[in-house]
Amino acid sequence: MYLTLLNGTGYVFNVEDYMELRRKYHIIGAFVGTANSKGWSSSGTAMPVALTKWETQLLIDEGICVLLSKAKDLTKEPTPESLETYKKAAAARIHAQGNALRAEKLRETERHLDKIVQGKRNKLLKQNKTQEAASLTAKDVLEEIDRSFVFDTQNALVELPCEHPTKHIGQLYTETIFDSSSLKYRVFHELWQLGKFVTAGDAFGADFLVYPGDPMLYHASHIIILQATPVIAPLELIAKVRLSVNVNKSCVFAYEQAENKKIIYQTVAWCNPSK
Template sequence: MYLTLLNGTGYVFDVDDYMELRIKYRIVGALVGTANSKGWSSSEAALPVELTKCETQLLIDEGLAMLVSKAASLMKSPTPEILQEYQEDFAARLKAQADSLKAEKLRETERHVEKILSGKRNKLLKQGKSDEAAALTPQSVIQEVANNFEFDHQNALVELPCPHLAKHTAQLWSDPICDRDSLKYRVFRDLWGRGKFVTCGDAFGADFLIYPGDPLLYHASHIVIIQSTPAIRPLELISKVRLSVIVNKSCVFAYEAADEKTIVYQTVAWCNPSK
């Protein structure tokens, strides 16, 4: 599996690769693409997937993926032939979407054609157009809908052809993405090795979040905070633990043991003596 180097980390552009990473190797990343012409939305995010630096380095170290740089190939101007091929493909995608929407519109009209027909006839009778009302048929109503159908490109869903063009070059990237000896990476790799789903914890003021299963199905159970030493100031301890209570998660502190080889995890729970 190949990861594409962008913005200092790995990106996944192929849906099959991403599903394999997520289901088989518990690598989640973040969908950062958009499938809508109106702009990016968290509820409608699409490929590509941006991996964290820890996720990228882990996949490389575990021999599950290789990182490649495609900058030289992808950043050069396309030839007129390639540009025309892309424009034709893009137009074909929009036409297929328009045809699908039109077919669905006609099916919906057929399901309610009697009700639509009755409403149109009543409207014409009120206007004194009895001959036109009598001439209306289900077929004419459906044909009118077909003739008046318009597809607004502004509302089109844009299918991004994520896999890169076959005719491009890439260079293997051998430099590390993050420091393999850093405590943060070692904690991430250790938790992942224990069979956990581990994601970025920035949204909760932590280093990592731990999930009991796929984040699409489960809420995070723990927040992980990395400490350079086992010592922590009382106010900082209280603030971190209170934060975990508010978001209904357990608070885990991770730090190095005295031998600087072993990672120690300490779970702290909030206790109310009055209860």
């Protein structure tokens, strides 16, 4: 599976690839496309999907994906032939939109054809055009609408293809995206190996959010906070745990043991003696 290098991380442009990453490998990323009110995203965003740097590094380390840099090919000056090909393809897409709109207009007319014909006949009668009113048929109305239809290209929808519409070449990118020895990566990797859905936790003042299932169906159950040492100031501890209580999630601190570099996870719950 291929990821495209953009802004220092991997992007997914293929819908089938993303669905496999999400369902099979529990990689979520974030939709960064625009102008979509339906589908997998409730925020109006759409494909492509930007992965975090640690998600990208994990997919590379696990041999699930390879990272490609397409900057050289996609930023070079287009040839006259490629420009002409693109213009013809764009014109064909706009022409297809016009045909689709024409067909829809005719279908909508047919739904109310009897009323439209009667209205036109009444208008002709008011103009003392009795013969024209008597000879007017439904076929005449449809043909008139078909002839008068004009598609204003200013109203055309601009297609933003999910994948690049023309052939291009990518170079394999082998540099490190995220430090695999860092505590953040190792915690993410361990939780991922446990089959958890893990996303960035910035919105909750944490490092990670952990979900019992796909975030489309479940709320996060835990917030993960990374600590350089097992020591934490009392006020900071209270603030973090109170936050987790307010958002109805368990608060987990993760830190590394100095002796053997093992990661320790410690859950802290808020206790209210009055209850």
